[in-house]
Amino acid sequence: MKNLKFASILLLISTLFLKFSSMIRDLVIANYFGTSYIVDSYNAAMIIPNAFILFMLTGMKDAFIPSYLRYEKENKGKVHLTNIVKSTFLICFIISVLGSIAAFFYFPASYSNxxxxxIELGIYTGVMYFLSLSLVGVNAVYEGVFDARSQYSFSVFSQTVVVLFTILSTILLHSIMGGYAIALGYFIGTIASFLIKVVYFKPQHLLLWKQKIDRDEVVAFYKVFIPVGVTIMVGQINLTVNFFFAGSFGEGVISYLNYAFRLVSIPQAIFGVTVATIIYPLIARAISEKDEERFKSGIEKGITFMLMLLIPTIVIMIFYMKDIVMIAYQRGAFDAHSTLKTTDVSYYYLGSVFFYSLQAVLAKGFYSLQKGYLIMRAGLLSIVLNIIFNMIFTKFMGYQGLALSMSVVAFFYTAIVFVMLAKQINHFHYGYLVKETGKILLASVPVAIVMFFLKDIAFLNSLHVILRFGIVCIAGGLVYLMSTLLCRVEGVMLLVKRKR
Known part of the structure; x- marks a missing residue:
């Protein structure tokens, strides 16, 4: 338990660092390029290869962890690792080549205006991201090994390296290469991340080099992995659809949507990824040991812990969204006009952050049960719903409707997934979930009241935006801590008991 607690703290810290570095990357891009055609083109071009990258990066880990743990119990972990690494590299290399060629055709056709x-920048960006894919899959397999061994922080660190290289490339080469420097940094960062793993494992221990690929074992693994990967791709596919719609609204709109989505998704990336990553090995082991009650309890605690962290964060964001956008982006080429447009869009994304964070926990349940094909069906349905809602909402609201569509789709997607998982495990303990959710909502009410009154205090409004937001967050955090103790929210009470 102490090792798990320490690993969890390390994961949270490293995840915060990863998200902080990702935010710096967006900040650097905004500073040098604002909401110009360069950012529009970059975002539009990387979205399709990034869907394949997420397919491999996140999907691979979600499928590989329970598979690796099962083979490791039979002392065949290294053999299984070798089979998956070799086959994954071959598959990714083929996709890299085909995707790079396709970029010369699909991007000009998709964004003819x-x-x-x-268009030239978009083609280049697409090619560089597809070339990176050849190593992304291999990186993901080894990061799955780290997670299976509860070495979460090293897994996150290897992903952070990619982001840091993207930042450095943009800063050092923007004056020479312009927007071309961004994708180049990602490509170099992917190579660096792989080399770190080579050094860590040492070449001779990286895999069983002479072992031939066991096709039957690989086919069995990919039957489980493909539905998981496709499910992970759903979010990127929906973003691709949104950007395709956004392209018709003129220069800057794709940038507004992308900046807003990335900023608002920070709580999801920090809390969602952290909680889901921590519970995954636990519920996967519960399934391998056929302990259904422990599996069910793990999912429920994951949901309630997610709500405990997420709800007060969203409350603060509702009241201080403009300040958040200003702190993150408003400098250099990103002016006050861009801040207002991005803030406007950000509000409509809040629903997607809330529901997709919960879905991240529920999804781990399906992956542990090795029934990713079920959640994949819900994901494919969400793509259809997104297209329908995009057409409806943009007709009445303009491009803001694209963000609202994402939130509405997230609600339906998460609701469907929750019902499906409940049926698989003979239902959740609904009384427990309702009780804990009620406590968290009640504890969040004082936070909303405090935010409401702080918003109109002249002294606070006269302070620098960073200082003002810092004071607000501290005040909100202290109020929430006291109210959770009064409401006896389980997550907080467990921490108090352990300290005692």
Whole structure:
């Protein structure tokens, strides 16, 4: 338990660092390029290869962890690792080549209203991201090994390296290469991340080099992995659809949507990824040991811990969204006008952050049960719903409707997944979930009241935006801590008992 607690703290710290570095990357891009055609083109071009990258990066880990743990119990972990690494590299290499060629055709066809310079940048970005994919899959397999061994922080660190190289490339080469420097940094960072793993394991221990690929074992693994990977791709596919719609609204709109989505998704990336990553090996082991009650309890605690962290964060964001956007982006080429447009869009994304964070926990349940094909069906349905809602909402609201569509789809997607998982495990303990959710909502009410009154205090409004937001967060955090203790929220009470 102490080792798990220490690993959890390390994961949270490293995840915060990863998300902080990702935010710096977006901040650097905003500073040098604002909401220009360069950012529009970059975001539009990387979205399709990034869907394949997430397919491999996150999907691979979600499928590989329970598979690796099962083979490790039979002392065949290294053999299984070798089979998956070799086959994954071959598959990713083929996709890299085909995707790079396809970029010369699909991007100009999808964004024919873009300028010649924007199309050239988009093609280059697509090619560089697809070339990176050849190593992304291999990186993901080894990061799955780290997670299975509860070495979460090293897994996150190897992902952070990619982001840091993207930042450095943009800063050092933007004056020479312009927007071309961003994708180049990602490509170099992917190579660096792989080399770190080579050094860590040492080449001779990286895999069983002479072992031939066991096709039957690989086919069995990919039957489980493909539905998981496709489910992970759903979010990126929906973003691709949104960007395709956004391209018709003129220059800057894709940038507004992307900046807003990335910023608002920070709580999901920090809390969602952390909680889901921590519970995954636990519930996977519960399934391998056929302990259904422990599996069910793990999912329920994951949901309630997620709500405990997420709800007060969203409350603060509702009242201080403009301040958050200003702190994150408003400098250099990103002006006050861009801040207002991005803030406007950000509010409509809040629902997607809330529901997709819960879905991240529920999804781990399906992956542990090795029934990813079930959640994949819900994911494919969400794509259809997203297209329908995009057409409806943009007709009445303009491009803001694209963000609202994402939130509405997230609600339906999560609701469907929750019902499906409940049926698989003979229902949750609904009384427990309702009780804990009620406590968390009640504890969040004082936070909302405090935010409401702080918003109109002249002294606070006269302070620098960073200082003002820092004071607000501290005040909100202290109020929430006291109210959770009064409401006896389980997560907080467990921490108090352990300290005692």
């Amino acid at each position: 873009f300028s010649k310079a924007a």
